[in-house]
Amino acid sequence: MTTTTAVKTSSVLCFDGQSTWVECGALELPSGDYTVEAWFQARSGGGALFEAAGRDAGVHLALDESGALACVHAASPAPDQRVSFITPASYRDGQWHHAAIVKGGEVLTLFVDGSPQGIVSGARPLSGPLSMSLGRRARAAQPSRGLRGALAEVRVWGRARSGEDVRGGLGSSLSGAEAELLRYYRLGDGRGKLARDHAAPGAAGTVHGTYVWREVPVAWAADQGTVRPAATSETAALAQPESPALRHRSRDRDQTSENTTGLQDYGHWKHLYRERDTSGDPPFRRGRIWA
Template identity: 30%
Template sequence: MPKSTKKKNKAPLETAIDSVLVLDGFNDWVEFPPGSMPSGNAITCSFWAYGSDALPRDTSVISASDANGNRILNIDLPWSNGFIYFDCGNNGTSVGVDRIEKQASPEVYRDNWFHWAFTKDAATGEMKIYFNGQLWHSGTGKTIALPKSSLVRLGCYGDSKYFYPGKLAELQLWNRALTEPEIKQNMSRRLIGDEPGLVGYWPLNDGEGAIAEDRTSNANHGTIHGNPSWGPSTLSLVDAIPSESENEKAPSSPGTPTQASDTPMITEIVPAGSAIADKNTAVIQFDGETNYIEIPHQSVLGLTNNFTVEAWFNAQTLEGYRRMFSKFPGFGYGLVGSSLLFTTYWIQDYAAAAQLTAGTWYHLAIVFDASNSVYFYLNGSLVQTVAGESPATLSTGALEIGRKAEGHDEYWHGQLAELRLWNRAKTPGEILSGKSYSLVGDEPNLVGYWPLNEGVGTTIQDKTSNANHGSIRGNNVVWGLSTLELAAAELKSDRGTSSQAIEEQAQPSTPEGKEQIPSIPGAKVPSQGETAGKLETTPAPIIIEMESLSDEAVLEFFTKGNGAIYDSVDTALDQMKAQGAFARNAVPVFIVISGSVATTA
């Protein structure tokens, strides 16, 4: 295919889609020229879709037909019966079409962004459907080719019926059946428009007007009908890879693995092994009926008290008992209605009332201390403390995420992310400071860490060296996209508490290269002369004196670094040195409240 004639100042090199096409489901559609639909033996049609809560109903996302109205291609996402239908090819009759179909749950087609790819190769007889880069359904013996189309429409079927309600982005048509690695590679990035085999590329992010621009040199621009809107999008894609016309060092073309490796650039929704670093990374959808994760017992998981559990959760249902985590006959936690719940099985139920909204992300931390009291934290704030009398029973049973291990019920309905298990009671400051960051997995006292962001497959990875890996059980395992935003994992040194992020925040540089002490609301900052030479510690700490510590100061301090509370500066330095916190010459910052923390000045 010739290089794109698109002007460079409008090339799709953004890191995120600014706007998307929003269809109302009543009379909105886009009509493309007949030549935009490939003909012959092979095709790939892919796009991102965000279906509205009006689904399921009779809808067609994209359709093509010949001059006699015979369908050549049609994708129902879904039909009113919940089936996703993929029709492709026609032998010249109204019924001479190849089809594959599969029942789908609402979690895969509405209220979130999902990537779909539909492929056919009549030469091999294979038709396939890919969901979020993974093969979802397939059929064989499908050998009818695609004739030339006379009518091609997005958002409805044929002569304007079965309108699709929702958002669409990144529509691509290829004249060949892409492979699974190619689909995975292309789904999370923009295209240029000159990729081999690409015959139509409509990002659908024009933002205004009645034209949906085709970024290929074929210029099969679409005409928008009805009254659709251009809405903001939370869908994020990486930059397009420039072609030779825009970069003298042209990489291998998108859709083809590089020469240096047999693996694609992007092998999952998120790079393999990474923790959640921003919104729209992978997240598992628990169906509330059959899905859960089973993790075999290891001795490090056999905790009875003096431990902390954490999780981010997004509940689709706030009714009845819903378990996030269960280790029978030891302990478990979850929700009962809108209340937070922690259970020591056969011993005691601990509950804390909370104001929760379905479909919203919350951070939950529960501390079960050495005195058998439970501390419930929601979004970093203490909600309630409940006293107890006995530790949990030592459990050697499997750990289950997403249901109650005893009785095999109380299934979780919604999303879970960033599950953590610590073998000590964490402090309020540690909970507040750590909730908005992913982890590395080598943090002290961390015995289990499951980001739950694999994106494909049925294996769940524990990022700690304990390797408490698990397997997803149940029907219709679904990976979706998450809107949860967490800062990237901070690399630790010698499993200490220092990080490069703290170093950079503790001593930002002025234009002249001089060090500055960070600004903390209400702080009286001593001069370098007041503290220099007074501490026989390498490196010397920065000490900030305050009369009191306001809520604003607490929030800024604990969300910009690994804050902790100590009896004295000397005690803190001794502990940090013992943990290897200065392996990379980090400069510790201490906030000293007058009369409560000793200084050496």
């Protein structure tokens, strides 16, 4: 039997697909293993969800042009140092989905909504400092690779979380004091240009470009302890901000770095893209991510 709670209201960060992105600064992965988690919503186009990249190495999670999730882990520019895969399903459906990349040893696994969608071996350790960003590539402005949609509850762990851990964390928020939690951007309590980091308070993200913090309804349903998205009574056009009162423009001019992350030179996106039919926008849905 499914029980649906009352609808709550919370804010999420919306991206315009061109200028919006969050600069999160340097990220270190001490053990070599990691887990990256994020809730995302998109209706059109593709775009980066998360990237942590250095000059020659990095990890990248994005929606491709068809709405499929594409994941790349590159230890160096050499082809045999890169692993990648793409999901068979499209997630450009206007609903909220949870994605998690888990690297344990040399095995890379992508979970979507708690279920493994891809497993690949050969993921070598990343070396050197990494620059982390949300909603766009970590280096210079690349409008064609910007996210058109919304993000919430972005978490970076310094260890490989098990499938049980990933599924167990789908329906609740964190305190920020959890062991080996390196970064935690709820993106549900933000205003203005700062995206608060609840795990490392000194590492708040800076929001660039045209951005919107939008109040949206959040509903959840529990069935024998399993939390899953439940329909709300409204459809929030997160990817298409409308209210001038909610719109902000950064006064900081985005700086174009001359350094290369290495990832942009691989040409790994073209061979991942393929056409796929998608259905129209369904009613807005959201998982319970605020306890």
